[in-house]
Amino acid sequence: MVRVFIPADTTACALGADRVAAEVVLQAQDRGLEVEIKRNGSRGAFWLEPLLEVESGEDRYAFGPVRPGDVAGLFEAGLHGSSTHPLFLGKVTDIEWLARQDRQTFGRAGVIDPLSLDDYRHEGGYEGLNRALAMTADEIVGAVTDSGLRGRGGAAFPTGIKWRTVLNTPADQKYVAANADEGDSGTFADRLLMEADPYQLIEGMTICAMAVGATEGYIYLRSEYPKALQVLNQVIATAEDANLLGKNICGSGRDFHIHIRVGAGAYICGEETSMLESLEGKRGLVRFKPPLPAIEGLFGKPTVVNNVLTLAAVTTVLAKGAAYYKDYGSGRSRGTLSVQLAGNIRRGGLIEVPFGASLRELVEEFGGGTASGRPVRAIQVGGPLGAYLPESQWDTPMDYEAFTEVGAMLGHGGVVVFDDSVDMLAQARFAMEFCAVESCGKCTPCRIGSVRGVELIDKIAKNENKSASFELLEELCETLDQGSLCAMGGLTPMPVRSAIRHFPQDFEVSSGSGVER
Amino acid sequence: MCSSSGAPVAVVSAAVRKYADIPGGLLPLLHEIQAGLGYVPKDSVAVIAEGMGLSRAEVHGVISFYHDFRNKPGGQKTIHVCRAEACQAVGSRQLEAHVKTRLGVDYGETTADGRYALEAVYCLGNCACGPSIRIADDVFARVDADRFDELLGDT
Numbered sequence: 001m002v003r004v005f006i007p008a009d010t011t012a013c014a015l016g017a018d019r020v021a022a023e024v025v026l027q028a029q030d031r032g033l034e035v036e037i038k039r040n041g042s043r044g045a046f047w048l049e050p051l052l053e054v055e056s057g058e059d060r061y062a063f064g065p066v067r068p069g070d071v072a073g074l075f076e077a078g079l080h081g082s083s084t085h086p087l088f089l090g091k092v093t094d095i096e097w098l099a100r101q102d103r104q105t106f107g108r109a110g111v112i113d114p115l116s117l118d119d120y121r122h123e124g125g126y127e128g129l130n131r132a133l134a135m136t137a138d139e140i141v142g143a144v145t146d147s148g149l150r151g152r153g154g155a156a157f158p159t160g161i162k163w164r165t166v167l168n169t170p171a172d173q174k175y176v177a178a179n180a181d182e183g184d185s186g187t188f189a190d191r192l193l194m195e196a197d198p199y200q201l202i203e204g205m206t207i208c209a210m211a212v213g214a215t216e217g218y219i220y221l222r223s224e225y226p227k228a229l230q231v232l233n234q235v236i237a238t239a240e241d242a243n244l245l246g247k248n249i250c251g252s253g254r255d256f257h258i259h260i261r262v263g264a265g266a267y268i269c270g271e272e273t274s275m276l277e278s279l280e281g282k283r284g285l286v287r288f289k290p291p292l293p294a295i296e297g298l299f300g301k302p303t304v305v306n307n308v309l310t311l312a313a314v315t316t317v318l319a320k321g322a323a324y325y326k327d328y329g330s331g332r333s334r335g336t337l338s339v340q341l342a343g344n345i346r347r348g349g350l351i352e353v354p355f356g357a358s359l360r361e362l363v364e365e366f367g368g369g370t371a372s373g374r375p376v377r378a379i380q381v382g383g384p385l386g387a388y389l390p391e392s393q394w395d396t397p398m399d400y401e402a403f404t405e406v407g408a409m410l411g412h413g414g415v416v417v418f419d420d421s422v423d424m425l426a427q428a429r430f431a432m433e434f435c436a437v438e439s440c441g442k443c444t445p446c447r448i449g450s451v452r453g454v455e456l457i458d459k460i461a462k463n464e465n466k467s468a469s470f471e472l473l474e475e476l477c478e479t480l481d482q483g484s485l486c487a488m489g490g491l492t493p494m495p496v497r498s499a500i501r502h503f504p505q506d507f508e509v510s511s512g513s514g515v516e517r
Numbered sequence: 518m519c520s521s522s523g524a525p526v527a528v529v530s531a532a533v534r535k536y537a538d539i540p541g542g543l544l545p546l547l548h549e550i551q552a553g554l555g556y557v558p559k560d561s562v563a564v565i566a567e568g569m570g571l572s573r574a575e576v577h578g579v580i581s582f583y584h585d586f587r588n589k590p591g592g593q594k595t596i597h598v599c600r601a602e603a604c605q606a607v608g609s610r611q612l613e614a615h616v617k618t619r620l621g622v623d624y625g626e627t628t629a630d631g632r633y634a635l636e637a638v639y640c641l642g643n644c645a646c647g648p649s650i651r652i653a654d655d656v657f658a659r660v661d662a663d664r665f666d667e668l669l670g671d672t
Contacts, residue, residue, distance in 0.1 A: 010641075010642060010643060010656050011642075011643050011645065011646055011656075011658060013655075013656070014643050014646065014649065014655075014656040014657050014658035015646060015658045015659070046645040046646055047645065047646075049646075182640075182642060183639065183640055184640065185601030185602040185603045185604070185639065185640045185644060186601075186602060186603040186640075186644045187640075187642070187644065188642040188643065188644055188645070191642040223548075223585055224597075224638060224640065224641050224642060224651070225642060226654045261541070261544060261545065262544070262545070262548060263544075263583075263585075264544060264547070264548070264583030264584065264585035264586060265583055265584035265585035265638070266582065266583050266584060267639055278544065279541050280540070280541040281540075281541040281542055281543030281544050281569075281579070282541075282543070282575075282579060283578050283579055283582040284582060284583075299540060299541075340644065340645070341645060342603040342606075342644035342645045342647075343602065343603040343605075343606030343607065343644065343647070344606040344607050345645065348644075348645025348646065349645050371607065372607075380602055384601065384602060384639075414603075414644070416602050416603045416606055416644070417606060418606045419606070422606070426610075427602070427605075430602070430605070434601075434639065437639075438639070440582075
């Protein structure tokens with residue numbers, strides 16, 4: 001019997017993994033071979049998906065990217081560790097792109113069956129919770145604080161401080177809310193984790209609940225991730241059956257329940273207070289802060305709001321110790337960063353490395369440059385509210401402070417590569433347009449400023465009152481920056497200003513050229 | 518509500534019963550109605566409001582805030598085209614122009630034969646292999662004009 005792994009991940013399936021799996025079944029039948037197909041998650045090497053792996057003893061050998069039409073050939077050339085097929089990649093763990101990474105959070109991704117609790121436990125899962133259950137709340141929060149872990153959603157707020165606030169706020173009810181509203185373009189790490197290693201999120205939330213005294217948890221999942229929803233529904237049910245969720249978890253006398261809430265296509269609901277409103281069944285309008293969600297959060301109760309990757313990282317901190325985790329990283333950015341290489345990139349996917357690698361190293365060495373083969377011109381880091389970086393900034397180390405210093409931000413770790421055909425005026429216009437579409441509407445600079453921003457950039461494109469329009473656009477950016485309630489309006493100027501500052505030639509349109517943007 | 522079929526009434530009242538006592542139940546309730554009917558009928562607002570103990574303005578406000586909810590029937594399938602930056606970097610602007618021409622509709626509209634509703638989406642989480650589109654619940658990667666036409670033929 002041959003055991004074959006084919007990911008059921010969104011990207012792998014978008015590239016035909018289901019059809020590859022069906023073809024493997026057919027070809028095996030035709031040949032009278034017994035083949036067991038396991039649907040794992042993806043390892044995040046999306047440039048190799050669909051990545052088919054064949055088990056041989058302790059090892060797994062990889063083929064990729066496999067199209068349905070390749071499957072017959074794979075059988076003919078041999079589905080084993082000494083295949084002569086052109087798609088044969090050797091031992092999967094020896095693929096350099098994967099081997100060069102340092103996976104703490106994504107170590108199980110693509111290795112295990114995401115739905116199998118046994119697989120998860122076999123690969124170190126629930127060691128963190130086991131330790132946490134033997135610790136006091138104060139000790140758990142202390143470990144998270146000592147690890148130096150900061151929020152992975154983008155704001156990089158120290159997780160331990162947030163947890164401490166919730167722990168120290170007396171209340172009859174507290175909540176843990178996992179922010180799985182991963183809306184930034186160029187990011188897919190939360191999705192990958194939820195599809196490939198979902199118990200890690202469940203375990204992280206449970207540790208958090210034990211630390212702060214919460215009994216109810218919510219996962220706010222965006223509606224654009226239907227596969228993740230299916231997986232999470234299944235693993236929550238399995239965890240409940242195994243007494244890892246529900247009443248009296250593992251005999252600890254502590255209760256914790258997790259509910260999933262699906263968003264409804266609003267980018268702003270990734271902002272934590274907007275997310276809380278949405279969880280309460282309301283319009284996703286951003287709240288004023290204070291009060292902080294840690295003091296008055298969901299339904300007015302103390303609430304930890306953490307990104308999926310933050311909660312996942314907590315399992316490593318608890319299982320291996322704060323010192324172990326803190327040992328990775330650079331400056332005040334401790335641990336590992338999950339970089340997502342996206343856009344026009346030859347070898348795109350998820351790269352987990354300690355903070356501090358340079359953008360150039362990631363894009364050139366891991367990414368292999370553009371998919372189009374043309375020179376890289378601009379790199380947008382940190383989602384639609386992040387800056388466009390020109391080549392002079394590509395040596396910036398990937399850490400929170402270093403990026404802030406150059407007027408950019410790391411955000412959730414999305415890296416979107418553009419080749420030299422990019423029109424930076426169009427990108428600046430899109431930043432304003434996106435803000436206009438997705439603004440919650442609560443504050444004027446964001447709601448109306450973004451519309452005016454689009455109009456001004458259109459004027460600049462048509463060469464109308466150019467210097468006055470530029471001046472007004474800068475004033476508008478200042479107003480958005482200073483006058484908005486949340487990061488949506490506050491950061492929309494970042495991509496706009498960076499495009500103007502670093503790529504001024506794209507805003508030089510000759511009079512009456514009538515360029516259609 | 519569609520008095521001719523009677524089904525919408527049943528779907529709405531079942532959903533209201535199911536979520537009336539669930540904290541923050543309005544979003545899952547609306548998702549359930551939309552999954553059952555394809556949209557949230559305008560005249561269900563009063564029923565939902567009463568069942569959930571909310572004002573009609575609050576219910577209408579939620580329906581209109583979120584891009585996912587529609588108050589009139591869409592197509593048999595919804596096609597979402599990703600308009601976000603990672604897909605722009607690999608040609609999604611050309612793709613969206615092609616899709617609109619091919620279907621003869623703009624975003625927010627439904628094809629004349631009622632088969633497809635076209636919607637913009639800002640990221641499907643498939644950013645390393647764009648341009649991305651979603652047809653019903655299936656995401657497709659590296660979609661150019663030819664691939665889109667091929668997919669239309671398949672669905």
